[in-house]
Amino acid sequence: MACSVRLPANIQLRTTAVSQAVNVEVQVHLFVLLPLPLILLLYWQFPAQLTAVSALFPALVYAAIALTAALASLMRQWHWLYSLCLLGSHYLVVQQALQRPLSDERTLALSIFLPLCFTIIALLLQLQHKPQLLTKRGLALLAVVLLAPLTMLWLPLASWQAALPLPAAFFQPVSERFLLGWGQLWWIAVVASCWLGLLNFYAANSQRWGQFGAWLAVMAFYLFIQEPDMSGWMTLAACLILLLSLSSQMLQLAYIDELTQLPQRRALLSHLSRLGRRSAITMLDVDHFKKFNDTYGHDVGDQVLKLLGSVLASERGLTAYRYGGEEFTLVFSHNKTETLAEKLEQVRARVADYPLVIRQQDRPKDSKSGKQQRGSNAGSKTVHVTISLGCAIRRSGESTEQLLKRADEALYSAKKAGRNQVAFAK
Ligand SMILES: Nc1nc2c(ncn2[C@@H]2O[C@H](COP(=O)(O)OP(=O)(O)OP(=O)(O)O)[C@@H](O)[C@H]2O)c(=O)[nH]1
Numbered sequence: 001m002a003c004s005v006r007l008p009a010n011i012q013l014r015t016t017a018v019s020q021a022v023n024v025e026v027q028v029h030l031f032v033l034l035p036l037p038l039i040l041l042l043y044w045q046f047p048a049q050l051t052a053v054s055a056l057f058p059a060l061v062y063a064a065i066a067l068t069a070a071l072a073s074l075m076r077q078w079h080w081l082y083s084l085c086l087l088g089s090h091y092l093v094v095q096q097a098l099q100r101p102l103s104d105e106r107t108l109a110l111s112i113f114l115p116l117c118f119t120i121i122a123l124l125l126q127l128q129h130k131p132q133l134l135t136k137r138g139l140a141l142l143a144v145v146l147l148a149p150l151t152m153l154w155l156p157l158a159s160w161q162a163a164l165p166l167p168a169a170f171f172q173p174v175s176e177r178f179l180l181g182w183g184q185l186w187w188i189a190v191v192a193s194c195w196l197g198l199l200n201f202y203a204a205n206s207q208r209w210g211q212f213g214a215w216l217a218v219m220a221f222y223l224f225i226q227e228p229d230m231s232g233w234m235t236l237a238a239c240l241i242l243l244l245s246l247s248s249q250m251l252q253l254a255y256i257d258e259l260t261q262l263p264q265r266r267a268l269l270s271h272l273s274r275l276g277r278r279s280a281i282t283m284l285d286v287d288h289f290k291k292f293n294d295t296y297g298h299d300v301g302d303q304v305l306k307l308l309g310s311v312l313a314s315e316r317g318l319t320a321y322r323y324g325g326e327e328f329t330l331v332f333s334h335n336k337t338e339t340l341a342e343k344l345e346q347v348r349a350r351v352a353d354y355p356l357v358i359r360q361q362d363r364p365k366d367s368k369s370g371k372q373q374r375g376s377n378a379g380s381k382t383v384h385v386t387i388s389l390g391c392a393i394r395r396s397g398e399s400t401e402q403l404l405k406r407a408d409e410a411l412y413s414a415k416k417a418g419r420n421q422v423a424f425a426k
Pocket residue numbers: 285286287288289290291293297298299300301302305324325326415419
């Protein structure tokens with residue numbers, strides 16, 4: 001096997017070679033944004049029924065924020081507290097100073113600067129990757145999140161607005177119904193489109209979508225600012241969006257393997273509990289993986305598992321799971337032997353033919369030698385890994401435990417017969 005060639009210990013898989021295949025970011029669930037249209041729909045369709053709920057504002061809104069924060073803390077997802085604190089702080093300022101007609105120049109100025117401040121902080125939070133709460137940086141961020149909206153209460157916003165070199169049309173309300181200025185609507189639309197584009201481009205996780213949704217809900221409040229109780233409803237929508245994305249993230253943590261992004265054993269067991277009569281299971285395992293790890297290091301081994309995860313996830317007609325370690329399980333919802341043999345052989349060949357480019361971690365000292373090194377492929381090496389697969393087709397009346405056991409035995413036969421091959425259980 002090519003991996004038996006010894007390389008210096010400090011090597012790393014060339015990420016560009018892997019990145020095309022390692023594009024298995026879990027699908028973002030747009031459903032986390034659902035509370036926003038749902039609440040707006042209820043608001044317009046059942047205003048009378050909603051009055052009973054809005055009578056409990058603002059206590060209900062603060063309670064919802066506090067409850068979501070408590071849940072996030074209970075799940076040790078401290079980084080969610082930042083978005084929730086921002087939401088709470090913003091709502092407090094709205095309650096304190098935005099409950100007056102916009103004809104009042106201070107209120108108008110606040111309605112222009114507060115969403116701007118909220119947007120800047122929301123974007124800042126979006127750029128943070130799980131900030132640690134109990135660190136200097138974490139506490140400073142918390143202070144910004146809490147205090148920045150509150151400082152708006154004391155800043156001379158009206159004179160700032162007068163000094164802004166913006167045309168009057170910027171502040172011209174969109175209509176008699178929508179009092180938001182044309183200029184504000186325009187920048188909200190631009191921010192929303194750029195943000196949406198980035199979320200899609202980076203295949204963002206549900207937390208990032210939740211942050212975007214919460215921002216969108218708050219911006220919707222400014223669009224319908226003249227409607228009674230809108231600040232409460234939209235803050236509630238933002239809170240529900242954050243709660244949904246928190247739940248979605250917890251679900252992912254419980255069911256998705258972080259390294260390979262494949263569903264893990266818990267998800268497999270749930271699938272097995274509803275497995276049909278016509279089905280088949282394949283256990284597969286990387287050949288000589290211990291040796292590979294020993295030769296190239298555990299990190300490179302991890303990259304290989306990642307790559308394998310992405311290859312398996314992209315295969316049609318099967319559901320792939322990470323069973324544990326370097327073992328994977330494929331579940332088929334049919335029992336056609338020929339189709340199974342064809343598919344498994346295709347998977348085996350795909351993995352075996354995949355060139356893994358391994359390079360030295362030491363970076364060239366200057367760009368000239370770097371160019372030379374890249375041009376000559378010096379310091380990099382292409383290796384291949386292989387997998388063995390054992391398949392068992394479900395027999396009538398057979399339990400899933402027995403089926404798994406037979407697939408495991410078939411895998412053992414494939415290993416025994418020389419590896420890099422498919423074996424079917426008898
Ligand atoms: N890098 C990495 N290695 C892992 C992971 N999980 C398990 N392994 C390694 O996988 C190796 C499995 O070794 P063995 O069970 O002896 O199997 P093998 O070396 O692949 O040999 P055969 O299966 O007989 O071909 C061990 O060295 C584990 O440390 C992981 O998440 N990352």
